[in-house]
Amino acid sequence: MRILDLTLFELINSIENGDIIWEDVIDAYFERIKKYDEEVRAYITINEKIKNERHNNGILKGIPIAIKDNICTKGLRTTCGSKILENYIPPYDATVIKKLKEAGAVIIGKTNMDEFAMGSSTENSAFFISRNPWDKTRVPGGSSGGSAIAVIMKEAVAALGSDTGGSIRCPASFCGIVGLKPTYGLVSRFGLIAFANSLEQIGPMTRDVRDCAFLLNIIAGYDEMDGTSINRPNEDYLKYLNKDIKGMRIGIPKEFFGEGTDENVIKEIWKSIHILENLGVKYEETSLPMVKYALPAYYLIAMSEASSNLARYDGIRYGVRIDEEGMDWSTAFSYNRKLFGKEVKRRIILGAFALSAGFYEEYYVKALKIRTLIRKDFERAFKEFDVLITPTMPITAFKIGEKIHDPLAMYMIDIDTIPVNLAGLPAISIPCGFSNGLPVGLQIIAPPLMEGKIFSIAKKLEEELNLRMWEKL
Numbered sequence: 001m002r003i004l005d006l007t008l009f010e011l012i013n014s015i016e017n018g019d020i021i022w023e024d025v026i027d028a029y030f031e032r033i034k035k036y037d038e039e040v041r042a043y044i045t046i047n048e049k050i051k052n053e054r055h056n057n058g059i060l061k062g063i064p065i066a067i068k069d070n071i072c073t074k075g076l077r078t079t080c081g082s083k084i085l086e087n088y089i090p091p092y093d094a095t096v097i098k099k100l101k102e103a104g105a106v107i108i109g110k111t112n113m114d115e116f117a118m119g120s121s122t123e124n125s126a127f128f129i130s131r132n133p134w135d136k137t138r139v140p141g142g143s144s145g146g147s148a149i150a151v152i153m154k155e156a157v158a159a160l161g162s163d164t165g166g167s168i169r170c171p172a173s174f175c176g177i178v179g180l181k182p183t184y185g186l187v188s189r190f191g192l193i194a195f196a197n198s199l200e201q202i203g204p205m206t207r208d209v210r211d212c213a214f215l216l217n218i219i220a221g222y223d224e225m226d227g228t229s230i231n232r233p234n235e236d237y238l239k240y241l242n243k244d245i246k247g248m249r250i251g252i253p254k255e256f257f258g259e260g261t262d263e264n265v266i267k268e269i270w271k272s273i274h275i276l277e278n279l280g281v282k283y284e285e286t287s288l289p290m291v292k293y294a295l296p297a298y299y300l301i302a303m304s305e306a307s308s309n310l311a312r313y314d315g316i317r318y319g320v321r322i323d324e325e326g327m328d329w330s331t332a333f334s335y336n337r338k339l340f341g342k343e344v345k346r347r348i349i350l351g352a353f354a355l356s357a358g359f360y361e362e363y364y365v366k367a368l369k370i371r372t373l374i375r376k377d378f379e380r381a382f383k384e385f386d387v388l389i390t391p392t393m394p395i396t397a398f399k400i401g402e403k404i405h406d407p408l409a410m411y412m413i414d415i416d417t418i419p420v421n422l423a424g425l426p427a428i429s430i431p432c433g434f435s436n437g438l439p440v441g442l443q444i445i446a447p448p449l450m451e452g453k454i455f456s457i458a459k460k461l462e463e464e465l466n467l468r469m470w471e472k473l
């Protein structure tokens with residue numbers, strides 16, 4: 001049991017000291033998966049091969065990491081949660097996977113997700129739903145739901161997810177783990193199956209803040225294969241963990257505590273703000289008036305990008321190839337397009353509409369203008385504050401089936417995460433307490449490339465709260 005309770009950092013130390021051997025780590029994790037995965041269903045594919053694979057002796061010591069199933073893994077099926085890629089075996093590794101492997105990680109499995117990362121509950125997976133380990137009648141959040149479950153259920157030490165509008169932070173919040181959406185351009189997107197390129201980033205999903213900084217050290221950095229990658233020297237994020245936070249200024253934007261936000265969530269967030277206050281941090285309430293338009297702007301931009309990205313699934317370039325004799329292109333095309341799930345179809349249609357002649361200026365261009373105004377709101381706030389603190393999600397994990405037939409209700413819950421993606425900022429979700437037995441996530445948002453500030457504050461808060469939630473499961 002003890003092996004499973006160790007964080008990534010603790011596990012590496014134990015292996016280095018010779019207290020634990022690699023074979024026992026691998027056995028413990030596979031045993032755990034065998035015992036519990038059927039109940040919660042974190043994985044689409046479990047990579048049994050690693051039991052016999054030699055691992056290199058890099059800093060990660062052959063430790064098993066789980067990967068969201070929209071990140072390409074060479075020779076290992078990558079479905080993106082979709083029937084259309086059900087049998088896709090990538091011929092290459094995403095840059096983040098290459099980096100993880102070079103650092104000595106092994107990929108233990110590919111995790112369940114909403115199809116093409118479209119959703120906030122993992123209910124849009126084409127294969128099966130996943131369950132929140134704290135209450136199995138509830139969703140784990142999404143779209144990186146499987147990754148969050150794997151980490152909190154101790155079916156992997158840590159995981160990677162992707163975040164276009166909250167997909168790392170939402171399940172992190174609902175499951176009680178740490179999830180970081182890095183600054184846009186900090187982590188290479190090469191090998192991430194595209195949903196909305198201008199918004200998404202790959203990021204770490206871990207049990208604690210130190211593991212998060214540690215994994216970011218490994219996956220961040222310039223990559224010439226990603227045209228939006230930022231070219232700058234690498235940083236050591238671990239050095240921010242012990243920084244004094246006295247005198248730091250925190251903004252509390254009132255729009256993130258508005259109508260629809262659960263009272264208990266608000267209470268837990270304020271408890272943490274007061275803990276930080278006792279540590280010498282100064283806080284002040286503030287306002288970001290333009291974020292009230294974030295939701296429509298996000299969904300217009302994300303759907304427009306999705307409709308153009310998903311055009312490649314035509315049965316010729318990608319998708320299911322039909323080799324039947326006499327099958328013409330249009331039959332193959334429509335066969336493939338029918339494989340998309342309901343939510344994906346909805347977005348392709350709405351995105352195509354928003355981009356069509358006559359509506360382009362009225363919808364898409366307007367959404368881009370709002371995006372600029374939101375970015376300016378944040379810029380203004382960061383002249384006064386080091387970071388902003390908000391709830392990650394306005395609510396805790398909801399019941400399976402509760403929102404899936406009401407897309408607008410599902411979209412609404414992204415209200416606190418989406419502005420961050422529109423502005424390209426870094427933001428973390430860390431567990432800060434429970435409400436009726438369900439984890440509550442606190443979000444810390446920083447200016448571009450200021451992940452360091454996030455880690456300094458998150459680490460101090462985590463120490464004070466001392467929750468170690470995974471040990472409770």
Ligand code: GLN
Nearest residue numbers: 117118119164165166167
């Ligand atoms: N829930 C949001 C959406 O459905 C965000 C998804 C994501 O971040 N990939 O678009």
